[in-house]
Amino acid sequence: MAVSGEEQGGDGRDGPLWWDRRRAAVLDVSLAGVSVAECAAEGVVFARDTGVPVVLGVLFGALTGAVVVLRRRMPIAVVLVGIAVTPAEMGFLLSLVGLYTLAACEVPRRITATLSVMSFAATFVVTYVRTVGEEEAGRTLVVGLSLFMAVALTVPPVLLGMYVGARRRLMESLQERADSLERELSLLADRAEERAEWARTEERTRIAREMHDVVAHRVSLMVVHAAAVQAVAVKDPVKAAQNAALVGDMGRQALTELREMLGVLRTPRPERPERVERVVERVPAPVVPVSPGGEDGPGLAGLEALVGQSRAAGMVVELDVRGAAGAYPAVVEQTAYRVVQEALTNCHKHAPGARVVVRLGRREGEVAVQVENGPGVAGAALPGLPSGGNGLVGMRERVVGLGGVFVSGPTDAGGFRVSAVLPGVPRG
Structure with missing residues (x-):
């Protein structure tokens, strides 16, 4: 099971093999190097106690310690190897790192609990067997020492791994919620922009209607009066003068209404505050239709x-x-x-x-x-x-x-x- 450890993070992947980041690979390789040195040294003692060649003991220890490099890829296998070499009294760093990684990753809790209990039991039994033969040590002291060693080598890494894993999952959840909120705000901004565009279109249509009403009616009357002036200019100068005056009145009324309308269009929009949120900046202010002339229309x-x-x-x-x-x-x-x-x-x-x-x-x-x-x-x-x-x-x-x-x-x-x-x- 491939997992991401507590050191992983960021959006991009720049690490080799199964590592998401280079520094995670460097950390695991460094831990593996320390574990190889520890297990190789303990392999010498193991070879002397069992009577096998020292070279084989060192080689066995080195291979065992190198398993740490797989802790992010196969944390269960690392813990099982640590439990398996417990009777040989080697792989303490291997066991600590394996239990920590297992508790911090997404492995089901029942598997973590089972392997933790197995590691606890193996450490307790091995410590008890190693110390019970000593004559100066009483049985109570042996049991207490075995229990202490089992707790010290099992409980702290498991608790720390559970804490780091829970914290990482919480941060991921918060990040997902932030991303979801960002998407929702982006969607709202898009919808607000669509509404603003619709409002602008409606406003243009309304202004076009107002212009049509003002210009068409006044100009139509002006054309009618101008035709009347042309028809009666010679026969009835007084009537022609009256029609000409009406044409002037119509023109002035049309200009007045057009000025009012253009005045509304030229009204500057209020300046927006300098300090605004980035997302709010994307939401355009809706266009509110304004009736030319207001209540005086x-x-x-x-x-x-x-x-x-x-x-x-x-x-x-x-x-x-x-x-x-x-x-x-x-x-x-x-x-x-x-x-x-x-x-x-x-x-x-x-x-x-x-x-x-x-x-x-x-x-x-x-x-x-x-x-x-x-x-x-x-x-x-x-x-x-x-x-x-x-x-x-x-x-x-x-x-x-x-x-x-x-x-x-x-x-x-x-x-x-x-x-x-x-x-x-x-x-x-």
Whole structure:
């Protein structure tokens, strides 16, 4: 069983054979060298006691001591060798290192306990047999000395190995938890970036709708008045002057709204604190949509003036208001205003000369607006009023985004109808 000892660590592998690190290999080879010297010296004594040639005793001791180099690869084999040579009174360092490595590695605890008990018993028996024959030593002293030697050579390395192994496993667990947390934070950062990108896209779409509403309506009215000025400039100079003044007013209003919108876009973002966490740095701040003009934007109170501008441009517009005025959120009132504004712009573009009816219904919990026009008058079309084809789409997005209902389509009389119902409290 290959294990990683307490000296191993780091992310890369730069050691030879089964060692993860070079210093671990150097340590094991050094321990093996010391163990070989110890066992070779003890092999001389063993050869003299058993009557075998000294060379064989030294060779046997050297081979036994060299087993230490396998302690990370085969800790069980190292402990078994230590137990086997205990009767020859050699391999003390071998036994200590083997028991320590066995207790520190991932070997099942029952195997560690079994081998520890076997080593304890072997040391006790060998010590007892070696000392019991001495006449000056009493039996109690022999038993006590044997027990002391068994405990001293078995318990400390096992306890130290268990402590180091538990500590290493705890550090690995903490590292795994840290890596898992890092991955989760990275995932959250990616999701936050996706949400921020979505918010930026929504903000660009919203600004595009605002620009369309402001420019399309005002410019359409300016084109209508400019055409009227051209038509009556010779016949009715007073009327031409009035239309020219209206064109100027429309242009100034459009510029004012555009300045407000651009002012919001140019507002600098607040500076971020210098001291921020590395992971938090990766999470972009979400883009919060800001309504140009804020609470001062157009609302239901401005419908009368809006309709008046179309009347001044020559359109026959009827405003039908029902229900008592109530307090609605600014975004709801602004959306209702923009729906009517865009619908009137479409009437100027696609149904010039048609009669238009603007209806506003207010009741508790919702606001309803409807703009219906009849068929256009033949020959009343005005040049220079291009259509981008996004008017109805923008109105639907506005209304649905607040949780309302939007319906548009032709009427049986040949006209067109736009209807929207908005909740008194916007969704979200």
